[in-house]
Amino acid sequence: MTLAEHIHYMGPALTLFVGAVLVLLADLVLGRRAATWGMALVVVAGGLLWNAAQALAGTSGEALSGSIVVDRFSIFVTFIIFVSAFAVIAAAREWLSRLDGDAEFLALLLISAGSMALLVQSNDLITLFVALETTSIAQFIMAGIAKSDKSAEAGLKYLLTGAVAAAVLLYGFAFLFGISGTVSLPGIAEFVRSGPESQRLPLILAFVFIAAGFGYKMAIAPFHAWAPDVYEGSPAPVASFLSVASKAAGFAVALRVFYTGLGGGDTFIAQDWAMLFGALAALSMVFGNTGALLQTNARRLLGYSSIAQAGNIAVGLAAVAAGSTMGPSGVLFFLGTYVATNLGAFVAVTAVAERLGTEEIEDYAGLMKRSPLTGGVLSICLLSLTGIPPTAGFIAKVYIFNSAIAADQMWLVGLVALAVVNTAISAFYYLRWVRTMWLDEPKDAVTFRPAGPTQAVLFVAAAGVLFFGMAPTWLITAAQRAAETLL
């Protein structure tokens, strides 16, 4: 294998790493905020292009002696992550123009997104851990980068919980290595498939620890406690990045480890970890929804909502191990639609905060009169989070619940029943918010327009939510083909 091939396989991630350095240099040389901002966008676009080239060329295979793997799965998830990074950067234009150290922020974001791409390409435990830590460390700094108490608190909280999660994850990896004698995911899979019944208990311990470590990234209960605080306290662009890209990467890497690494759905422990994720899903939906019901702050509500949504996605993970082939594609499709939906919601909230200086939901009264675009997009995204047609969230829920039913197990039907009841509960707080925007009278006659790039992001997000709600075949097929490579 030539050096060029190694580079090609890791191309999208490397583009962002090199781009991070270039952005810092550009800041030194040019010193203009618009230039660094534009450059960061170009870099992510470059990464996306490379990613697209890999997809079109059907690139697949291992690099760096098997520690990195390129397949449709990694290409799909990388695409999601880079798209969200692009949107976050685009929408952060105004905020960046006020920030000390905007170039540093952009560089960190590029590094974080690049590491996520490596994370989903990782094929052994060590690469995986290094990529995970790189992306996390960049995020810790980003969460605390605004010079305010809230931001510092968010950064510190994120760091402390993150450190614990990393330690627990590493502990789980150590177990796995100890039992199987290898760090390579295919190697571990081979060991698990050979059916070492005597190792059942250590294996269960290992994957419980690993699920806890990843659960932190996914913001799934009971590893969710950081999410509302960090979503509320960290700067808005960071919160939106965490809520979509970080969650997508967390779920993707969990799919990779549990599917490729633990041998997929037909091993002797598959049912055990399926039940584990089923329990996490149930907890997450219940905690997230009950928490969200009480919130008055928009970003805190989205924080709890993202915990509840993690529960929905985890239904797909539970179905994965139950032998259903639809499970992983359900997770991937849900993540794809979730990125558009949650980005739209977060960017709209950010736009309101920029213009009206408030994040309290009661101040959203009459938003449809103040800014029809912001209010309209936020409404569409909230409907999608609820799962009301014709939005993408509706199809995503139907699809992922269907994959769980297709596993043909009674407890999964029960889990789906719990999930649909939770959907009805979630309607209460999502639609209450929509109602405030449409029906309540605004306190004053102030109208506003979000900044140009923000408008574009809002528009594209809403268009995506509606498009994938009405014509989802393409995205589902892509998710299915990506999921096939895990099998």
Place this chain on the structure above:
Amino acid sequence: MLTTFLLLPLGGAVLAAFLPHDRERDARWIALTFALAAFAVSIVMFIRFDTGVEGYQFVDSFDWIKAGDFNVRYVVGVDGLSAPLVLLLGLLSVVSVLVSWTIDVKPKQYFAWLLLLEAAVAGVFISLDLIQFFLFWELELIPMFLLISQWGSGRRLYSATKFLIYTLAGSALMLAGFLVLGFEAGTFDIARLTANPPTEAVVPMAAVFWAIMLAFLVKLPVFPVHTWLPDAHTDAPTAVSVMLAGVLLKMGGYGILRIAVPLMPEQAVEFQTVLATIAGFSVIWGAIITLRQTDLKRLVAYSSVSHMGYVLLGVSAMGSMGFAGAALQMFTHGTITGLLFVMVGLVYERTHTREIARMSGLMHRIPILGIGMVIAGLASLGLPGMSGFVAELTTFLGSLDAHPTATIFAIFGVVLSAGYILWMIQRVFHGPATEEWKHLKDASEWWEFAAIGALVITIIGIGIYPAILTDVVEAGVAPIAAIVEAVS
């Protein structure tokens, strides 16, 4: 043809929504045009409907989602069960546009949502795929919620929210039920599911049956999940009450006959006594509560609970006569209660009160509206010669053998309904003419006459010549009855 029926209101909604601000009032003309066009399509469909043909007619279909194991088709079609409901929807949509003629608060949005509501309900009646059915079922929520909460009166926000929560909570488990059925049968296509219904699943079929039934019973509605209905009705604008009573409630009865019974016939037969008991109780309870109402609109609203009980009673008989009665009752109740709500709305526009006690001798002041109300009232209590009679008689004949006790209770409900209807007419329209209502203006606008006329003609027409409807309905319920008979 049915796709056109679905797209016309949708197109009208988009067009109305994008009207320029200074021509906002013209939204009503757009709405009327598109509602009339859709009505015309439904009439043509109904005339060309062939009762001799088995299965669905006017079928359109294409693959909507085709991805590996997950296939959802867009399939629309009608049979004798849904064809009358499509016609009813076309008619009532025109009527509700007419009675909204003077809406001047945000007319663009109002008419756009109203047309969207029509499209969503149309989707429910013509969908032949479970997922597609569920999609339209949920799609109807948002226009309904906004129509009540923005253009309603009284505690409109409370009522709209209550409506939303009841419907969402009711239909949540329906999705789980649909997914289980779809998985067991390997298809979401209703025609194929009906031909080959799954007999067992990983969970007890009884659980699936009730998960799906719950959504329909809430929508119908029956005691004890009916409490959203009076609130929603009372606070909704007239046109929305017409749509709600006229077609939205029918989604429940239609769902039972289209999905719950033919797809799970064993469970339907097994639980028929439970259903009959709920139905009988609902009829009586609804009627007793209606008797106690002091608000004209609430009275009509509660009478719907009682009358929709007949639908469930007919279904619970699990035979072709009962099914036909239920299907007829759905159509006739749609026209009759539609007319009642139109009349109540028109009276309220003049008197600005719905207190029955405050009104007296209105027949002297507004004779045309009074006569309209009397016709609607008489039809509602099932007077022979009007459409309500045919439906109720068929229902009772169908259910008497299967569930004599519940039927007798229900017949007693008819007596009560005669009581509350006649008492209401006597208090409001007869009695001494008071000074307070001296200046009331009778119906004089063309749109008032058009709305009243269309409904009165339908009600009397079907009363005199019921075969126009019964033939179609009997053709529609025969296959369902055959499925049920095969298992019982």
